[in-house]
Amino acid sequence: MRRILAVLLENEAGALSRVANLFSARGINIDSLAVTPTSDETLSRMTLVTYGDDRILEQITKQLHKLVDVVTVMDLTAKEHMERELALIKVRFENAEDVDELQQVNKVYGGRIADANELCYTSEVVGTSGEIEDYITALSAHEIVEVVRSGPLGIRRGEKALEIGHHL
Amino acid sequence: MSTELLSSQPDSDTELLTGAEIFIRCLVEERVSTVFGYPGGAVLHIYDELHKQREVDHILVRHEQGATHAAEGYAKSTGKVGVALVTSGPGATNAVTGIADAYMDSVPIVVFTGQVRTALIGNDAFQEVDTVGITRPCVKHNILVKTVEEMPLAIRRAFHIASTGRPGPVVVDLPKDVTEQKMPFAYPENPHLRSYQPTTVGHAGQIKRAIKLLEKAERPIIYSGGGVISSNAHEELTEFTRLTGFPITNTLMGLGAFPGTDPQFVQMLGMHGSYEANMAMHHSDTLIAVGARFDDRITGNLEKFCPYAKVIHIDIDPSSISKNFPVHVPVVGDAKHVLRAMIDDLKQRERALPDISAWWDQIHEWAKKDSFAYKQEMDADIKPQYVLDALYRLTEGEAFVTSDVGQHQMWVAQLYKFNKPRRWINSGGLGTMGFGLPAAMGVQLAHPDSLVCCVTGEASIQMCIQELSTCRQYGLPIKVINLNNRYMGMVRQWQDFFYDSRYAMSYMEALPDFVKLAESYGHVGVKVEQAKDVEPTLKEVLAMKDRLVFVDVVTDPRENVFPMIAPGAAHNEMILS
Numbered sequence: 001m002r003r004i005l006a007v008l009l010e011n012e013a014g015a016l017s018r019v020a021n022l023f024s025a026r027g028i029n030i031d032s033l034a035v036t037p038t039s040d041e042t043l044s045r046m047t048l049v050t051y052g053d054d055r056i057l058e059q060i061t062k063q064l065h066k067l068v069d070v071v072t073v074m075d076l077t078a079k080e081h082m083e084r085e086l087a088l089i090k091v092r093f094e095n096a097e098d099v100d101e102l103q104q105v106n107k108v109y110g111g112r113i114a115d116a117n118e119l120c121y122t123s124e125v126v127g128t129s130g131e132i133e134d135y136i137t138a139l140s141a142h143e144i145v146e147v148v149r150s151g152p153l154g155i156r157r158g159e160k161a162l163e164i165g166h167h168l
Numbered sequence: 169m170s171t172e173l174l175s176s177q178p179d180s181d182t183e184l185l186t187g188a189e190i191f192i193r194c195l196v197e198e199r200v201s202t203v204f205g206y207p208g209g210a211v212l213h214i215y216d217e218l219h220k221q222r223e224v225d226h227i228l229v230r231h232e233q234g235a236t237h238a239a240e241g242y243a244k245s246t247g248k249v250g251v252a253l254v255t256s257g258p259g260a261t262n263a264v265t266g267i268a269d270a271y272m273d274s275v276p277i278v279v280f281t282g283q284v285r286t287a288l289i290g291n292d293a294f295q296e297v298d299t300v301g302i303t304r305p306c307v308k309h310n311i312l313v314k315t316v317e318e319m320p321l322a323i324r325r326a327f328h329i330a331s332t333g334r335p336g337p338v339v340v341d342l343p344k345d346v347t348e349q350k351m352p353f354a355y356p357e358n359p360h361l362r363s364y365q366p367t368t369v370g371h372a373g374q375i376k377r378a379i380k381l382l383e384k385a386e387r388p389i390i391y392s393g394g395g396v397i398s399s400n401a402h403e404e405l406t407e408f409t410r411l412t413g414f415p416i417t418n419t420l421m422g423l424g425a426f427p428g429t430d431p432q433f434v435q436m437l438g439m440h441g442s443y444e445a446n447m448a449m450h451h452s453d454t455l456i457a458v459g460a461r462f463d464d465r466i467t468g469n470l471e472k473f474c475p476y477a478k479v480i481h482i483d484i485d486p487s488s489i490s491k492n493f494p495v496h497v498p499v500v501g502d503a504k505h506v507l508r509a510m511i512d513d514l515k516q517r518e519r520a521l522p523d524i525s526a527w528w529d530q531i532h533e534w535a536k537k538d539s540f541a542y543k544q545e546m547d548a549d550i551k552p553q554y555v556l557d558a559l560y561r562l563t564e565g566e567a568f569v570t571s572d573v574g575q576h577q578m579w580v581a582q583l584y585k586f587n588k589p590r591r592w593i594n595s596g597g598l599g600t601m602g603f604g605l606p607a608a609m610g611v612q613l614a615h616p617d618s619l620v621c622c623v624t625g626e627a628s629i630q631m632c633i634q635e636l637s638t639c640r641q642y643g644l645p646i647k648v649i650n651l652n653n654r655y656m657g658m659v660r661q662w663q664d665f666f667y668d669s670r671y672a673m674s675y676m677e678a679l680p681d682f683v684k685l686a687e688s689y690g691h692v693g694v695k696v697e698q699a700k701d702v703e704p705t706l707k708e709v710l711a712m713k714d715r716l717v718f719v720d721v722v723t724d725p726r727e728n729v730f731p732m733i734a735p736g737a738a739h740n741e742m743i744l745s
Contacts, residue, residue, distance in 0.1 A: 009363070012361060013312075014300060014304075014310075014312070017304065018299070018304060021304055021305055025305055055490070055494075058490065059487065059491055062486045062487035062489075063487050065486070065487075066485070066487050068308070068309040068361065068363060068364045069363060070361060070363055071363040079717075138675060164362055164363075
């Protein structure tokens with residue numbers, strides 16, 4: 001089962017490595033990972049996607065919490081939440097009609113052309129991981145040169161935020 | 169200790185101390201009196217400062233693994249934080265085994281490792297390793313100190329983290345230039361750790377649920393582990409057990425938390441536990457696990473473990489709960505607090521707990537198997553159990569006993585009845601051969617007037633035998649009981665059971681003459697070859713109070729440890745002999 005975890009941790013050298021180590025030591029793959037400092041620069045926020053059953057997830061969540069650098073862990077899977085991922089897609093086109101098609105697809109998915117030259121167009125699109133996959137599929141008749149995805153960011157719906165002091 | 173040194177205020181704005189001086193001041197603030205270590209290039213500033221002062225004793229080991237095990241022995245026998253100091257590179261890598269050992273057995277130690285200068289980190293400098301990276305999976309926490317300003321808080325945090333919650337090892341990596349930088353010294357009162365707040369007080373609702381289960385118990389058993397000793401909850405455990413009248417078993421790490429000679433004690437459980445303990449576990453309807461982690465050597469086949477029981481699990485580490493075995497009533501908290509709350513609750517109740525005399529009758533029936541029994545013919549080979557029985561009788565169960573790993577370890581656990589906690593010092597989780605002698609040094613230094621015995625085997629002892637030299641230097645009168653069967657006994661036992669007795673590399677050829685070896689280090693060596701000599705010799709050995717005596721006992725090479733639960737088998741599927 002797919003799981004999405006939100007983690008607040010100390011913004012220190014080594015903190016990310018402790019988290020990564022915890023997964024690899026248990027033979028669990030991290031599917032995607034997005035991490036940046038928060039508005040409080042001493043903290044980083046991580047959105048992590050992994051796969052596992054309830055027992056594995058319970059254990060991973062507890063182990064994450066046990067890391068001294070980790071301030072808060074929340075399993076977003078279990079809450080009402082939203083996810084957004086950014087993708088940059090570079091496509092090679094042979095003729096002008098193809099560019100029209102790209103603009104049609106962009107219209108449907110809210111994408112936009114971010115860079116272009118006579119050979120390639122790079123478009124950007126934001127959405128759920130599923131929407132991004134659909135977007136890529138829609139362009140699959142053309143030569144896709146490169147795809148870069150950020151991995152999803154997750155946030156709880158409603159007024160509640162992930163804060164220091166949140167307990168499991 | 170002067171009040172000036174205890175002050176956490178800067179002495180003055182103008183007095184600048186070097187990192188090495190500050191390091192010593194931090195140890196004094198943490199009331200560290202003994203450090204086990206070995207010098208080297210990266211820690212020479214620190215050693216120079218150690219040389220100039222008298223508040224912190226430095227014990228020079230002969231190998232860094234010895235330093236970490238000695239720190240563990242010190243910590244396990246006192247409850248205080250053990251401290252080791254080693255240099256960078258090989259100093260740090262040699263210490264890793266002891267760090268991993270402390271991690272597995274939740275031993276509070278702080279290990280200071282030297283590091284190359286900050287400007288050289290990452291350059292493959294001489295004696296450089298990524299100590300923080302290497303130790304990351306086997307520490308509770310580790311810290312690379314990049315400037316002298318970070319040092320006091322890093323050390324404050326290290327001691328706080330090591331000794332609170334579920335204890336464990338913390339590594340502090342100190343680059344050489346950090347120990348020469350200067351600043352005014354101030355020691356922080358507060359470790360300022362917003363992300364580290366262990367839960368100590370158990371949830372009242374969960375405790376009520378646990379009590380409800382006790383009220384319905386017909387076949388209860390208490391299964392307690394090393395966590396009870398870590399949290400100094402032996403008195404609460406004893407009171408709780410007496411109050412309920414329930415049978416109790418201890419894990420290997422939990423021995424001594426409940427008196428080993430008490431009639432409610434059904435002996436150790438697990439792979440080499442007693443018949444009655446394992447059968448009672450299997451048939452119980454209510455299991456009260458306290459400070460124990462359902463390790464595979466305890467549970468055997470998890471599919472068949474405690475099939476009829478409702479399980480209460482008291483543990484300070486939430487990740488221990490339902491990690492291996494799902495439990496019905498988890499109580500996260502310090503065993504001392506939770507047991508006290510349960511005792512108070514039980515005492516207020518009018519309704520007595522159910523009568524479990526039929527359950528006790530069944531347990532007494534199982535106990536008749538006398539599953540730790542052995543037979544010593546006086547003209548036959550010496551049985552290792554006989555030696556430990558004699559040691560137990562002659563020391564009246566009062567000695568501190570350390571062990572190495574293997575058959576001898578299991579026999580001590582079975583036969584030496586520990587009535588007090590922190591007397592039985594062994595490597596349970598990691599199973600580190602070489603642990604026993606250096607651990608005994610830590611115990612002896614912490615308890616200079618007590619009898620400390622190291623029970624070992626001829627294979628294990630050779631993994632840290634160099635520490636006999638340390639023992640000589642500091643006059644540590646440890647009694648080393650070497651059960652010499654010329655085999656790696658436990659390896660040989662598994663080869664007997666599971667590999668048609670093909671003894672691949674388990675035979676110890678070219679053994680040294682241990683008597684001469686001990687003598688060459690300046691100790692007393694004695695050899696025992698006949699059963700009739702065991703007791704009189706041990707008596708003489710124990711009377712040599714101020715000398716280390718190495719007792720080389722030639723034992724029956726074929727003896728195996730029983731009962732045994734083979735890997736994958738259940739508690740009711742023991743091999744009895």
